[in-house]
Amino acid sequence: MLLRHPHITEDCRAVSEILQRVGDKWTVLVVGKLGDGAMRFNELRAAVGGISQKMLTTTLRGLERDGFVTRKVFPTIPPRVDYELTELGHELLVPVGALGEWARKNTNRVREARAKFDSQQA
Amino acid sequence: MLLRHPHITEDCRAVSEILQRVGDKWTVLVVGKLGDGAMRFNELRAAVGGISQKMLTTTLRGLERDGFVTRKVFPTIPPRVDYELTELGHELLVPVGALGEWARKNTNRVREARAKFDSQQA
């Protein structure tokens, strides 16, 4: 590998895949909330805000399937289900957090570039 | 902010937004290729591989709009258009690269979790 950016160019597809995985509308929001500890379904729903029941279920199932989240069912009445980040889930938070930090710092630069571009399109 | 993961929980929406921005099918692939220097349209198309004309145009326009890429047109015949990463584009490569590194290291763990989950679903 005699490329200038081996950390980027080498197997770029793997990057693209996890970015698509965590790049949907709710995943990082849910993982972010779970970063502070286990939560119940509706507790999580309220914390995230604006997410439908169906999408929270879908998102959590996906995260569970990929090993980022554990699902613990308490067979009580009414039922109680706790969701918690796995070790893998916590580890994912590190690079995602770094990207998030970058995002917060550069939101304005993107916004400005966008405004400039849009005005030039006339 | 007295949260345990302020770098994650604080304005999680901004993270979600750029993740959706770069989390489409082609963006990181294109940015990754451009990481090594300027390229022409069809050169980039061949380098990425599998991308349609339309999607490359769409992806590049989006990147240009957000200030990640510059578009330089040479009014020759046949026409020539060079695309190149901006400073902002290069900076974006840093956190994205980190996430990519994480992705490559943990692809197997995700794959295993997935296989386990799927087998348990009967």
Added chain:
DNA sequence: CAGAATCCATGTAGATACTG
């Protein structure tokens, strides 16, 4: 409470054909 199931609107991506 925590979902499953269904239906529907929208967005995203690809194929194809045409052009300065």
Added chain:
DNA sequence: CAGTATCTACATGGATTCTG
């Protein structure tokens, strides 16, 4: 060469209804 325009297929997301 580097696009634009159009059409179509499929995936994503939301609203609603029902249930153990």
